[in-house]
Amino acid sequence: MNTLFESETRTATLEEHVPYWHETYDVVVIGAGFAGLTAAIEAHNAGASVVVIEKMKAPGGNSIISDGGIAAAGTSMQEKAGIADSAELMYSDMLKAGMGLNHPALVREVATHSTEAFLWSRDYLGVPYMDRIDQFGGHTVPRCYTAENVSGSTIIRCQVAKLRELDVEMRTQTMLKGLIRDASGTVCGVAVRDGYNHKSPHSGTDRFIKATRGVILATGGFGADVSFRTAQDPRLSEEIDTTNTPFATAEALIEALRIQAMPVHLSHIQLGPWASPDEKGFGDGPRFADYIVFQYGLIVSPTTSARIVNELADRKTVADAILEVGRPCIGIADSKAVEQSGWSIDRGIEKGVVKVFSSLSELGSHYGLDNAALASTVERFNGFVEAKADAEFGKPIISEAGPLTNPPFFAMRLWPKVHHTMGGVQINASAQVIDLKGYPTGGLYAAGEATGGVHGACRLGSCAITDCLVFGRIAGRSAATEKP
Amino acid sequence: MNTLFESETRTATLEEHVPYWHETYDVVVIGAGFAGLTAAIEAHNAGASVVVIEKMKAPGGNSIISDGGIAAAGTSMQEKAGIADSAELMYSDMLKAGMGLNHPALVREVATHSTEAFLWSRDYLGVPYMDRIDQFGGHTVPRCYTAENVSGSTIIRCQVAKLRELDVEMRTQTMLKGLIRDASGTVCGVAVRDGYNHKSPHSGTDRFIKATRGVILATGGFGADVSFRTAQDPRLSEEIDTTNTPFATAEALIEALRIQAMPVHLSHIQLGPWASPDEKGFGDGPRFADYIVFQYGLIVSPTTSARIVNELADRKTVADAILEVGRPCIGIADSKAVEQSGWSIDRGIEKGVVKVFSSLSELGSHYGLDNAALASTVERFNGFVEAKADAEFGKPIISEAGPLTNPPFFAMRLWPKVHHTMGGVQINASAQVIDLKGYPTGGLYAAGEATGGVHGACRLGSCAITDCLVFGRIAGRSAATEKP
Known part of the structure; x- marks a missing residue:
């Protein structure tokens, strides 16, 4: 029994309560889906020592069961196919679907860097894409590229291979237990449970990992968390199925909210039609x-x-x-x-x-x-x-x-089934997590479905992977260059 | 300078940090609008000692500038006018407008007790209503009763008179600074700033008031809080006017979120057409x-x-x-x-x-x-x-x-102008504030616009006062009967 965790409902998880740090990295990435693996690669390439924490036995999270479609605007393939597209057009499609609730600066980042992120995945990670461009609902033109095997696993496999090549450490069966802040309020590390097994949640041992530059929350959505999602939308009881893995739950989001991250758009939950x-x-x-x-x-x-x-x-x-x-x-x-x-x-x-x-x-x-x-x-x-x-x-x-x-x-x-949770923690264009009073939370970054604001009231198909890659890259670079 | 407040960004406001309690009541009500004054009257009548805290110079908050219309379903006046109405019909009107996002149990409370609350205000508080029944957008039948002078001030005046008659104390210019929890996580009091003046926010002195049975959050919405509302809906910048007083801000909501109240529907912000x-x-x-x-x-x-x-x-x-x-x-x-x-x-x-x-x-x-x-x-x-x-x-x-x-x-x-914020903290049908993990927060209650879930995606006109009276009454009774 660890009194730190026993008392967490009444006290913040503060550095002064950490008995000792078991290890230290520049950047700790929580979650091994599209956003987390992207962030880890970029943080490493920006010169940081990096560890990736993943609660499940294998990397991939909910990303691995996606269909691997990524939107990118203004590519040479579109040009060859005679499709006139632009970042501006993608931006306006996303805002229209989002019913104007989207945070414009975040949408701007995603649309502007969509092609760059797609090409990075293809040319740097080596993701094989099919020779086709699809048009999904709400997009003005065809701009979706689909990974081979029509599966997110194709992308995850390339990301994992790249991390191995770069010698970046990944810890599976390692569950986030708490975000730890120093006396100034800056996030300076994490408490985790090592050897976590979702079938016996109290298995494993507690460890404290110091993050000298930053912690990146890339923990995905809460589509499978019936308790959390019904608070936001009471229609989505257990009688509504989800396309997500059963592990797409809210505990990391709750932990971020506990340390006063601003919640954004939590009640906007997408159903797959x-x-x-x-x-x-x-x-x-x-x-x-x-x-x-x-x-x-x-x-x-x-x-x-x-x-x-x-x-x-x-x-x-x-x-x-x-x-x-x-x-x-x-x-x-x-x-x-x-x-x-x-x-x-x-x-x-x-x-x-x-x-x-x-x-x-x-x-x-x-x-x-x-x-x-x-x-x-x-x-x-x-x-x-x-x-x-x-x-x-x-x-x-x-x-x-x-x-x-x-x-x-x-x-x-x-x-319909529950497919994507548009809401999450607020971030700015540098992927810094914003607190309840509107200020960046020092040392804490987020990317992907864990964040809110990019998609507003409704996410367009194939824009999630673009979001994960664009903001995963930004989060990785931002965290790596934070002053230690 | 008070180190408790200086350090509040990094540590919870805990009883063990309170130097001493300046005074003690059974129930502390925060906010002197419709919901708060109602809660105070009911808590007193249920046998509790009560104090009402109000940040402004006079009671009434944002309620006092409303048009004083209250919806009630199935009244004898409707019957006389040949209008067939029922709690069931009001319930379904509210759910339809709320696009199904409403928490059904809360809507049920409001609709079922609407007539009782209206009659309580008329017969017990002595609120004079005009001899007319209006029908507003989204309501299937006429069911709105309007206080004389078409003003919420008519209701507030009667509430304040009743509190005086009952000898319940009200403190104006007293600003909530923090909700204080005991070692078990139960809210056991508040830190306030006495002699607060919104023109010089650091004026006044800090006091600690113990609440042996409960604290009731009746602090209204955040329609005038541009920073908080643009995080939820970026369209609502300072260029959009509001019907609210400039003091309809988010600081009390933020304080509730800081101690892990579940945020609900924050991005659903109503514009008055x-x-x-x-x-x-x-x-x-x-x-x-x-x-x-x-x-x-x-x-x-x-x-x-x-x-x-x-x-x-x-x-x-x-x-x-x-x-x-x-x-x-x-x-x-x-x-x-x-x-x-x-x-x-x-x-x-x-x-x-x-x-x-x-x-x-x-x-x-x-x-x-x-x-x-x-x-x-x-x-x-x-x-x-x-x-x-x-x-x-x-x-x-x-x-x-x-x-x-x-x-x-x-x-x-x-x-349109920003008129009402549908979102706020989650409550259950007993007006207990629900936390991020789905459990009631001991000692903390909320009512009125500070809460989310009653109105879902969209509030129907004249249902706000009904909500404030029904849940104000519930919160007052629940808090008063909490075990000390």
Whole structure:
């Protein structure tokens, strides 16, 4: 039993209470996802001694199960493909989706450095990207690049390899227990539990690690923390599934709030509109829904068989539209759309999440739709596609899209899952954590989903990895150059 | 110089650091607005010794400048007027406006006890109410009762008189400096600055007041705190005016967050859509806009002369619609509407905030509108009024409303101001403050605008006073009956 931790509810974790420092680094990074690994690499390259702390058995956190799509504006690939894009356009797309709540200076950093961060991952880390540029809901133009295997693990693997090459230490099964501040209020180290095992949380031993230059909070979101998330949005009880790992919890955020970090946008919690109620977690349905249905197909209500929304609207708009219907809606595409997309949906079909039908009426009957109403909805939609103008919801019709007339037809049920927590601690453009009175907290930095403000009320798809890389790099450099 | 306060950024304010208690009460109430005065009366009547702390020179806080409207569902006055209402209907109106973010148990308390709280204020406190029932945006039926003089001061005056009658002590110019916790983490008192003067914040002397049963935070919102509110919503810079007093600031909320109260919905900040850019603060325009234009008239865009929104939608919808236009919009009514409303708008006219025109075209020319477009907008709107169905925006047409055909016409410019902060500390249905880990904070209660969760994403007009009275009463009783 450690009295420091026993008494933490009533007293701050102060350096004067630390019995001794077990070890010392310039920079301690908490969390081994996209943001943390990026920060560690950059802090090392800026000359700091670095250790990465990760509570789970392996690095990757929630990042490793993402689909590995990263937005970057104004790349040479876009130029070759004839896509006119700019940091300014990405900035305005992000602000629009964020309903103006975004912190403009943070959005500016992400948009301006998006291409630089993408190229850094490709050319310096060696992340292999697929030869395609996708357009997701809320983006004005295609600007998403997807890592090979459509998986964040491709990026994580390259980051971990780079850290090994650089000889940066990583400690897995090491849980943050407390941020430690010196007499001036500056964060000067961390208390951790070594040998942590999430199945027996009291396992392991306590250690104190001094950070002479800075601590970087890169601990991700709280999408799987039912207690914390329902305080912010009571609808998100345990009955709503999440795409996150079960370990996307709030304890590090709570620790930052305990030492008076300013909370920002905590109640803005993103639901993934492309999720299936017929599988657990992120699953295989979203690839079909996000890359095929939303791009080329349509979403219909199970009760009216009518379309319900601009399928390429931002995630909040689409998820809210589905929730408003109150029952899982049906996402529909045809074989031409699947072919156009260039994606394989075999895994979704094998799992039974994506269904195949020889005709629209077979599809309609399977889901209990009114087949006459469905036929008329699809016919009307096809008219919009041919006219290149959606007179019903104003969806931008992608140039290579054609009418849905080519069997087999593919469909899946759609029901939102908790996907991303837009809120977190406030940071400034140097990734310094801001306190309740508006001042930077000395020695404390943050990046990625642990922070709030970049995405405002709603994050656009593929902007999270950009955020993690851009602010991970900034946090790593800022912390490394802090005066010891 | 007091080292306790000097060091407060790095250490909690603990009882062991308190040199001595200057005095002791069972219950200390912080803030002398609707919620705080209500809590003090109820705590006294539950047998506690009580002191009320107020930072300003006089009681009333931001409440005193409100328009004194209180929502109550299912009253006998409604029944007499043939209005079918219920707590259930009020509950669902509040949840709908709150976009489902409201904490259901808190909304349930407010709706269920709304009539009881209203009658308590009328019959026990002796608040005189006008003989009218109004319907505000977002409410399904008329359920707002307005204190005489259309002013919160009428209610405050009765509350203060009742406290005097009960011999409950009130200390003005006494500023909260810190919440003090004992070794178990329970809030056991407060540090205050006596003789505080907001013009010289370091004036006065420090005192420690022990609270043997509880401290009640009734410190209101942070609508006038530009630094805190821009962290939550960066659009709300000093260029946006507020209807609040300049003293509606965040220092007490910050103090509660410092001792780990759970922040809820801080970024949901309500703008008053009925405000005029032609006067400072709340002003005299809102009475015309809210009670006359929104009820019987219409709002047109200064660029297109078209209607922009259901004028009886909730505040967020109306304010967002005006902001979306990007320039002040024009609210219009006719003399019959003014007469029907029963309100005097003389003060708005005297100030030049509300303008009088002998014809619609004179009105249009004054505001630079396209008169042909304006005439057609009004004609169309009048058709909806006569048909009792708004085919454009679905506004519920009030039964006694008639077409706008009776000169003189009245109009004002509309531009939103910061009005109410929906967010604050989390409480449970007993008004106990909930901490970051989901547990009640011993000895700490809160009520009114200092709390978050009752109103969710958007507060309905006239529900704030109901909230303050219902939860003020609960907080007073809960604190008074806490074991000493």
